[in-house]
Amino acid sequence: MAGAQNDRQLLATALRLSDAYDQPRLVFRIEDGVEPIAVINIYRHSRFPDQKVHCIHCNGQRHGKGFTALLTDGNRALFGSTCGSEFFGRSWEDREAEFRNQLDRQYELRRIERAKMIAAPLRGGLRSWRLPLERLDAVLRSFERTLPEMWAGLSAAHHARFDRLTLPERIRDHATEALKDGAGARWIVVEKAYAAMAGGGIFEVQSIVSGREQAVEALTDYEAVFNATDGRPTSDLKAKRQRLERSLGALERAFALRSNAAAFFVGRNLAVVAEWHRRRTGEVVAAANGRLSSVAGASVGLHTVPDLPVEPIELAREFRRDD
Ligand SMILES: [Zn+2]
Numbered sequence: 001m002a003g004a005q006n007d008r009q010l011l012a013t014a015l016r017l018s019d020a021y022d023q024p025r026l027v028f029r030i031e032d033g034v035e036p037i038a039v040i041n042i043y044r045h046s047r048f049p050d051q052k053v054h055c056i057h058c059n060g061q062r063h064g065k066g067f068t069a070l071l072t073d074g075n076r077a078l079f080g081s082t083c084g085s086e087f088f089g090r091s092w093e094d095r096e097a098e099f100r101n102q103l104d105r106q107y108e109l110r111r112i113e114r115a116k117m118i119a120a121p122l123r124g125g126l127r128s129w130r131l132p133l134e135r136l137d138a139v140l141r142s143f144e145r146t147l148p149e150m151w152a153g154l155s156a157a158h159h160a161r162f163d164r165l166t167l168p169e170r171i172r173d174h175a176t177e178a179l180k181d182g183a184g185a186r187w188i189v190v191e192k193a194y195a196a197m198a199g200g201g202i203f204e205v206q207s208i209v210s211g212r213e214q215a216v217e218a219l220t221d222y223e224a225v226f227n228a229t230d231g232r233p234t235s236d237l238k239a240k241r242q243r244l245e246r247s248l249g250a251l252e253r254a255f256a257l258r259s260n261a262a263a264f265f266v267g268r269n270l271a272v273v274a275e276w277h278r279r280r281t282g283e284v285v286a287a288a289n290g291r292l293s294s295v296a297g298a299s300v301g302l303h304t305v306p307d308l309p310v311e312p313i314e315l316a317r318e319f320r321r322d323d
Contacts, residue, residue: 007229011109015099017043020053020078023068027075028054036069036077039088042095043068043078055080057087065092101234108237111319112226115244118315119223125312126216126251133254135305136261137209140202146298150277150285155203163200165276166191194279195272199264201256208257211250218244248316258308265290265302 017023020043030036045053048064055063056077063080067088071077081092090098144151157165173186180186222240225232263269270287277285286293291301 007105007109010102010106011113013102013106015041015102015106016096017041017068018046019043020045020063020066020068023076025075027071027077028056030056030071030077031073034071034073034075036079036087037072038070039067039084039090039095040070040076041068042066042092042099053078053080055083057083067092067095105234105237108234108241109229111241112222112229112237114319115222115241116226118319119219119226122312122315122319123216123219125309125315126212126219128309129212129251129254129312132258132306132308133208133212136258136302137207139261139300139302139305142298143292143300146294146296146300147285147292149281149283150273150292151203153277153280154197154200154273157197158200158203163197165194165197165273167194167276167279168192194276197264197273198266198269199260199262201260202264204253204257204260206250206253206257208250208254211247211254215244215247215251218247245320248320251312251316255308255310255313258305261302261305 014023023041042065043053044065045051045063052061053063053066054061055066056069057079060080063078066078066080067084069077069079069084069088079087085091154165157163168189169192170187170189173188176186176188177183218240222244225237225240229237267287267290270290270292274285274287274292277283284295286299289301290303291299293299
């Protein structure tokens with residue numbers, strides 16, 4: 001019985017084939033005295049309808065999906081889905097549902113095999129991220145703490161207007177003047193485009209430091225089952241994999257944040273946001289040498305922040321790719 005096999009065997013077992021002919025001991029005629037005894041896999045032939053699959057029961061060659069039967073002599077024979085359903089008394093769809101649990105487990109086992117390939121380099125990569133992320137986090141916190149008004153204004157522009165900076169402008173309200181004839185000049189304030197900010201993604205609130213730590217924990221937790229899957233519920237393997245995947249998503253966001261910081265802390269952009277801030281609030285913030293500095297002398301810049309190595313992102317993508 002399939003249920004009695006261990007995970008090593010399950011991993012090597014083809015339960016659902018995309019090429020019906022790609023299996024051993026296939027025969028196209030059943031010898032006298034030999035009987036089909038069990039369905040051992042189902043197929044959905046990927047070359048159908050260009051190539052149709054032969055059915056040993058009706059001797060027709062017109063099938064796209066069906067069953068493989070194990071014969072009493074150890075050989076295998078193909079049945080089309082209709083003939084096979086009649087012969088074995090269960091529909092192809094029922095068989096697929098029956099194999100579903102095993103297919104789900106196979107999927108998780110394959111993901112673990114893939115995770116084994118990336119675990120060690122990913123762990124090393126995550127270690128290399130520790131200092132850069134801690135430094136970047138410190139810079140952003142310092143920005144928010146030492147230049148709170150500027151931080152709030154730029155953050156609002158990022159969230160409300162996709163990094164477009166605007167300034168209020170007083171203009172004549174001709175529409176109201178026309179409506180209230182003779183009432184004299186009326187004024188309204190509108191927001192006028194001023195400039196675009198680069199790297200506004202730094203205002204996305206998130207904890208990049210704990211994101212990295214969670215990835216390390218999720219990887220450790222997943223590694224613990226790498227060679228100990230037998231007897232462990234598939235749902236458990238799936239939960240550990242999904243936890244790792246979520247944490248890898250957080251790494252992608254941290255990487256994007258680092259790129260945004262690099263785009264934000266360049267001279268031209270700093271000059272633009274400082275001048276915008278001065279016009280909007282009257283507060284003077286100096287922009288020089290890749291830094292923003294308050295009148296009180298506190299300054300923020302990326303000088304102490306190393307680049308983030310790209311390897312963990314490449315490994316994360318390798319692990320998460322669909323196939
Ligand atoms: Zn048939």
